[in-house]
Amino acid sequence: IIAHLAPLRESVGGSYGVVGVLQDITELRKLELLRRDFVANVSHELRTPLTSIQGFLEALMDGTIDESQPRDRYLKVIHQETLRLNRLIHDLLDLAIIESGKMRWELNPIDVSDLVARVHLKLKPQIERQQVKVNQDVPVDLSLMLGNEDRIEQVLTNLLENAVRYSPPGGAITVKAVEEAGKITVEVADQGPGIPPEDLPYIWERFHRVEKSRSRNLGGTGLGLAIVKQIIEAHGGRVEVRSEVGQGSNFSFTLEVVPAEN
Numbered sequence: 153i154i155a156h157l158a159p160l161r162e163s164v165g166g167s168y169g170v171v172g173v174l175q176d177i178t179e180l181r182k183l184e185l186l187r188r189d190f191v192a193n194v195s196h197e198l199r200t201p202l203t204s205i206q207g208f209l210e211a212l213m214d215g216t217i218d219e220s221q222p223r224d225r226y227l228k229v230i231h232q233e234t235l236r237l238n239r240l241i242h243d244l245l246d247l248a249i250i251e252s253g254k255m256r257w258e259l260n261p262i263d264v265s266d267l268v269a270r271v272h273l274k275l276k277p278q279i280e281r282q283q284v285k286v287n288q289d290v291p292v293d294l295s296l297m298l299g300n301e302d303r304i305e306q307v308l309t310n311l312l313e314n315a316v317r318y319s320p321p322g323g324a325i326t327v328k329a330v331e332e333a334g335k336i337t338v339e340v341a342d343q344g345p346g347i348p349p350e351d352l353p354y355i356w357e358r359f360h361r362v363e364k365s366r367s368r369n370l371g372g373t374g375l376g377l378a379i380v381k382q383i384i385e386a387h388g389g390r391v392e393v394r395s396e397v398g399q400g401s402n403f404s405f406t407l408e409v410v411p412a413e414n
């Protein structure tokens with residue numbers, strides 16, 4: 153609470169009272185702190201790859217390369233870090249666009265079976281590299297889902313990308329759709345390391361990671377799930393996660409089906 157107090161004065165003579173304005177700034181203050189936190193996080197996330205690019209470039213230029221590490225190894229790190237910087241900037245822009253433009257999204261009827269097949273195909277290189285198997289379990293008579301097709305494709309892509317990224321080689325992933333009471337839930341289940349219960353409530357927050365170094369090494373930006381949540385909630389839908397350490401994780405989102413015409 154903030155109080156602005158101002159003395160009231162007569163034209164001549166001393167003050168005879170005060171007026172006060174009381175304003176609840178706790179909400180404002182919270183927002184301000186969140187914003188500051190976010191800026192600090194972004195700066196840190198951008199600086200980390202830049203520092204490493206700079207270090208490796210300088211080592212190459214000075215010729216102070218450790219002979220046991222071939223030049224190609226240095227170039228590879230520089231390349232990877234550049235790609236990650238690019239993804240990070242792309243994700244940050246995406247989040248900003250989602251936040252500003254969500255009211256204008258056009259809603260389309262989405263065929264979930266097509267969507268799953270499309271995203272599966274798109275991620276084939278990563279899936280093969282990680283040697284995981286992706287099973288699709290979408291009933292043939294599923295209704296059409298109502299949502300912005302591009303944005304929902306982005307949601308499923310982020311979830312499946314994570315499942316692949318955190319799966320052990322040889323792991324199985326299942327993408328499943330279930331319809332109930334006018335809603336469709338799409339689930340992505342993996343056999344990865346799982347998420348500790350204390351992290352579960354925060355997993356959708358920007359830059360919250362269970363293991364920072366692991367996520368970074370695997371190329372993560374820490375923004376994928378925040379984007380998923382923003383998009384689904386802008387649609388009036390719901391996201392959910394269930395997970396057990398050592399067993400795997402199950403991420404899902406629920407949206408309405410296209411209403412039947414009368």
Ligand code: ADP
Nearest residue numbers: 314315318344361362367372373374375376377
């Ligand atoms: P990142 O780019 O780091 O993967 P995300 O926002 O997509 O960022 O995910 C946030 C964090 O949630 C990850 O760093 C990871 O710790 C955890 N996580 C997300 N998906 C999975 C999964 N399928 N299995 C285990 N951990 C996961």
